[in-house]
Amino acid sequence: MSRSVDIAALANLLQEAAVKEILPRFRNLEPGDVRMKTEAIDLVTEADEAAERLIKSRIDAIAPGAVFIGEESVAADPVLIEKLADADLAIVVDPIDGTFNFAAGMPLFGVMASVVAKGETVAGIIYDPLGNDWVIAEKGSGAWMCRPNGSQERLSVSGAVPLANMVGGASTGFYGEDDRRIVMGNLAKVRIATSYRCAAHEYRIFAAGHLHFLMYQKLMPWDHLAGTLIAEEAGAFAARFDGSRYLPAHLSGGLLLATDRESWDALRREVFTV
Incomplete structure (x- = not known):
């Protein structure tokens, strides 16, 4: 638990968004489902928006009172990002990281969420929809690969090299x-x-x-x-x-x-x- 946020429930919510809104659209997007944002390499799809709507609709049950800051929400209301620095509690979500890859049918994209409390990141989750596993960290508790069968493996960066x-x-x-x-x-x-x-x-x-x-x-x-x-x-x-x-x-x-x-x-x- 990180500052009144159920991290396991948040991880499961990212998985649910992927199963319901992202994976059914993977390699199944219509031309009108993909739109350019700021430039040709900055895209948004129907999957991004639908996944973020689902996550946002459930977030209050997982993190009561938290400010929700999603990539697509900020695209619609840029002032929203200014709330992050002063929020007692915020949930920051990227519904599809790697949208360009996703839109191109490349199997290299993820769903990310972080928990921010009083200006500090206290938890982070990166879910891989195709591998169906999570990398999760809570501040001070290490980084872990978490698989759907319940097994966990502690992660460690490489040793230094020249x-x-x-x-x-x-x-x-x-x-x-x-x-x-x-x-x-x-x-x-x-x-x-x-x-x-x-x-x-x-x-x-x-x-x-x-x-x-x-x-x-x-x-x-x-x-x-x-x-x-x-x-x-x-x-x-x-x-x-x-x-x-x-x-x-x-x-x-x-x-x-x-x-x-x-x-x-x-x-x-x-x-x-x-």
Whole structure:
């Protein structure tokens, strides 16, 4: 239980939304079911909106009095996001993370939720509808892979490796052209840098020890609160580019996660400096 929120019930609600509203539409979308938001790579589908409506309709029973902040709700009412910093309790939801993949029929998307209490992320959940399992963390209690049969496995980030051997995820699309050119050149210093266009799965595999770093520039809370807490509970070091702690109220400043502080420093110095 995190600040009067039933985390198991919240996890089950994400699963219910996926079963009822997301999976039936996967690879079954009509042309009118997919719409562009801000640009061609920023999409919303009927599944996103229907899943968020279902979650929102049930949230008061799980987190009484909580402010509900969903990606699609904020798209409709941008002022809503301003309530996050001062809310006693808030539930932040991304009904489909990886919408571009989902709309393209790629099996790489997830459902995310986080619990924020007085400006601190206290719980995070990332549900994989196709794998039918959850990665869950509550602050101070570790990060766990939870399977539908009830089994649980504690997650831990990878051990540190030299910069030249690092494999990680880097979302470079929100840099300006000149800065992007510099960063993408610097990424030649690591072994592999990729992007799954799905933070949900990037955080899951990072927390499970299969990546050495993650970098994001655009900081929307539904994309990063759950994953950052999960990564930290799995042993990662996470901070904004200036070294400050990432908090729910932050919408800018970049975000870099690494297996430890020394690796973070090396990545910031050698790769993600423009």
